[in-house]
Amino acid sequence: MVKELQFDYKLPRYVFSKLAGKLMPSFYWNSKSSCVQLGDQSELVLPNENWVKVKVKYGGICGSDLNLISLNDSPAISPYASFPFTIGHEIVGEINEVGSTVSQLNIGERVAIDPILSCEPRGIEHPCSACRHGNFSLCVYKAEGEISPGLLIGSCRDTGGGWSSYMVAHKSQVFKLPQEVGDLNGAMIEPFSCALHSVLQNPPSKNDTVLVIGGGVIGISIIAAIRSLDIDCKIIALVKHELQAEFASHYGADDIIFLRKSTYTNELAKSLDGKVLKPLYGTEVIQGGADVVFECVGKKQSVNDGLRFAKSGGKVVLVGLAGVMDGIDWTMVWLNELDIKGSFAYSTEDYQGKRVRTFEIAIELMRLGKVDLSPLITHQFSLEDYKNALYTATNKNNSAAMKVVFEP
Numbered sequence: 001m002v003k004e005l006q007f008d009y010k011l012p013r014y015v016f017s018k019l020a021g022k023l024m025p026s027f028y029w030n031s032k033s034s035c036v037q038l039g040d041q042s043e044l045v046l047p048n049e050n051w052v053k054v055k056v057k058y059g060g061i062c063g064s065d066l067n068l069i070s071l072n073d074s075p076a077i078s079p080y081a082s083f084p085f086t087i088g089h090e091i092v093g094e095i096n097e098v099g100s101t102v103s104q105l106n107i108g109e110r111v112a113i114d115p116i117l118s119c120e121p122r123g124i125e126h127p128c129s130a131c132r133h134g135n136f137s138l139c140v141y142k143a144e145g146e147i148s149p150g151l152l153i154g155s156c157r158d159t160g161g162g163w164s165s166y167m168v169a170h171k172s173q174v175f176k177l178p179q180e181v182g183d184l185n186g187a188m189i190e191p192f193s194c195a196l197h198s199v200l201q202n203p204p205s206k207n208d209t210v211l212v213i214g215g216g217v218i219g220i221s222i223i224a225a226i227r228s229l230d231i232d233c234k235i236i237a238l239v240k241h242e243l244q245a246e247f248a249s250h251y252g253a254d255d256i257i258f259l260r261k262s263t264y265t266n267e268l269a270k271s272l273d274g275k276v277l278k279p280l281y282g283t284e285v286i287q288g289g290a291d292v293v294f295e296c297v298g299k300k301q302s303v304n305d306g307l308r309f310a311k312s313g314g315k316v317v318l319v320g321l322a323g324v325m326d327g328i329d330w331t332m333v334w335l336n337e338l339d340i341k342g343s344f345a346y347s348t349e350d351y352q353g354k355r356v357r358t359f360e361i362a363i364e365l366m367r368l369g370k371v372d373l374s375p376l377i378t379h380q381f382s383l384e385d386y387k388n389a390l391y392t393a394t395n396k397n398n399s400a401a402m403k404v405v406f407e408p
Contacts, residue, residue, distance in 0.1 A: 001040035003383045003408070004164035007068060008035055008084035011173065020070050020346070028069050029298060029390050036069055038386055041086070041164050046099050047147055051168050053097035054111060058187040058380075059162025059406040060090030061393045063216060063298075064321055065121070065154075069390065074323040081155040082148035088162025088406070089115040089154030092177070092186030102171045108333025110177040112189040113162075113169050114359045115153035116345055121170035122147055134348030152345075163383065164407040175359045180367045184374035187405055189366070190222075192373055193358040194319070195221035196365075198343035199229065200351065200358070202317045204292050208233040211289070211309055212253070214296030216396075217376055217403050218319055220251055222294045227252035228370040236271050236290070237350055238305070241397050247376065268309060283308070283329070298322040307332045308328060315339040354402075379404045 013035045020027035020034075029036040044053060065087055067073055091113040098105055104110070118136040119127035122145025130138035143149035146263045150156025153167060160167030177186050195218055204210050204226065209232050212219050223235055236255045237248035255271045257264055265284050269276045274288030286308050295306035298320030306316045307329065316338055332338060346358035365371050366407035380403050386406070393404040 001043075002165035003038055003171065004041040004086045004160065005036065005038050005088070005383055005386050005406075006084045006086050008188055009035060009078075010035070014071065014138040025070065025342065025394060026387070026391060028071065030387050035071070036087075041166065044160050044166050044168050046097065046168055047158060049099035049101045051099050052095050052102055052105055052174060052381070053166055053168050054091070054093040054113065054165055054174075054408050055096045056088075056091060056093045056162055057110075058092050059088040059164070059181050059408065060187050060190065061389065061404045062090055062191065063218070065089075066382070066390075066394055067298075067321065067323075070394075072119050072323060077151070080142050080149055080151045080159040082150055085150065085155050085157045086159075086161035086164045088164065088167075088168070090150045090187060090190040090405075091115065091162040091167065092189070093167075095174070097168065099171070105171060105174055105176070106292065110183070110186065112175045112186050112359060112363070113153060113167075114173045114175065114178060114193075114346065114357070115169075115190070116151050116173070116316065117147065117152060117156055117159070119145070120172045121145075129254040134357075135393045137345040137347045149293055162219070163386075163406055163408075175357075175363060177363065178367050180369070180372065181363060184377050185366050185372060188373035188376060188403070189290060189359060189362045191403075192221050192225065192371070193362045194210050194218060194343075195225040196229075196362055197346040197349065198294060198317055198319045199225045199231075200349040200361075201343060202292060202341055203229075204218075204231055204233045206232050208291035210235045210291065211238065211268075211272070211293045211306075212236070212248075212296060213238045213250055213293065213302050213306055214320060215239030215241065216296065219294070219296035220244070220247045220376060220402070221373065222296060222319070223248055223253050224371050224373060228365045233408050236268070238268060243400055243402065247402065250375075251371075272309065272311075272323060274309075274311075294319055295322075296320045301329050303328055303406060307338065310336065310338050313338075315341060317341045317343055319343045343383040377403045377405055380407050382406070383408050
């Protein structure tokens with residue numbers, strides 16, 4: 001038997017974790033009564049002849065995984081999951097078994113996995129309109145079909161996930177890696193594809209000013225995506241930590257602003273050629289701002305900053321998986337006629353005059369040497385050492401961590 005790290009929703013576990021985790025966050029994963037448990041992985045069976053089994057080389061820890069473990073996900077997501085499921089959707093591995101109808105994939109090939117469980121993996125006979133147009137992230141049948149509900153591999157009990165030794169994927173989800181793309185870059189294809197999707201769906205124009213809020217992996221990947229696509233615009237990064245600033249500069253940010261409560265508003269307004277206006281009370285108002293804001297944190301402060309630091313007629317792209325939150329001031333949305341756009345995962349993009357899967361673009365940019373994201377992987381852990389891995393991933397400043405991965 002091999003190990004896997006699962007999330008199992010049961011009301012007593014949920015209540016215990018919700019209460020204990022507020023006192024000590026490690027209780028979310030560091031207790032026999034939490035929803036996260038390390039167990040033995042049973043033999044995975046291919047759902048049908050169109051699937052393959054993959055031996056996982058690296059399984060990344062995503063911010064959305066930490067959100068799940070900390071029980072911060074909106075209940076609106078729960079219909080699109082089936083419990084218990086093996087966590088992990090950032091996956092690079094090697095094909096271990098192929099279904100009888102799979103002709104283009106071979107045992108031993110290195111692959112990255114697009115984890116979205118849309119119509120084709122689900123065996124939907126008449127695909128939804130979104131999937132017919134290649135917009136797999138917008139599939140409406142993520143709770144139907146031949147496999148259990150799940151937005152992604154990593155939230156479906158039938159597929160396994162990246163936090164295990166083996167998982168299964170439909171042949172349409174499997175992308176071969178060329179020799180030029182090593183395993184560490186392969187582990188970054190999924191988060192890089194998230195960034196590419198948000199940029200290609202909302203491309204800045206030449207001479208635009210772009211504000212990237214958040215210096216985590218997705219924020220840095222947004223900067224890397226813009227530069228690897230040769231978009232000539234000014235990029236300002238709003239970050240918390242020195243390591244984030246170093247990576248933001250390395251991947252092409254023109255200006256770095258630190259999120260220091262007493263100074264960042266004035267510093268950011270200056271970088272944006274804006275003015276700070278003082279209201280009667282409350283948060284300062286910004287006149288002027290960025291043409292495009294990529295909000296990559298998903299917290300109340302970052303969303304509010306995204307809205308107030310966008311220029312009149314500007315666009316705010318919500319990449320950070322914001323959930324239920326109070327205290328958002330929507331005044332600038334109507335006052336400045338802002339365009340608010342959500343971005344989820346990856347899909348099919350308009351790229352160089354063709355419709356191309358996001359994963360294919362990410363792999364090609366890496367193959368060409370336009371981007372190397374392997375330095376973002378700062379820590380590697382075994383599954384058995386998951387408590388230290390999750391502690392490291394949730395305490396990035398103290399641990400000087402960016403991307404933390406499991407090596408099953």
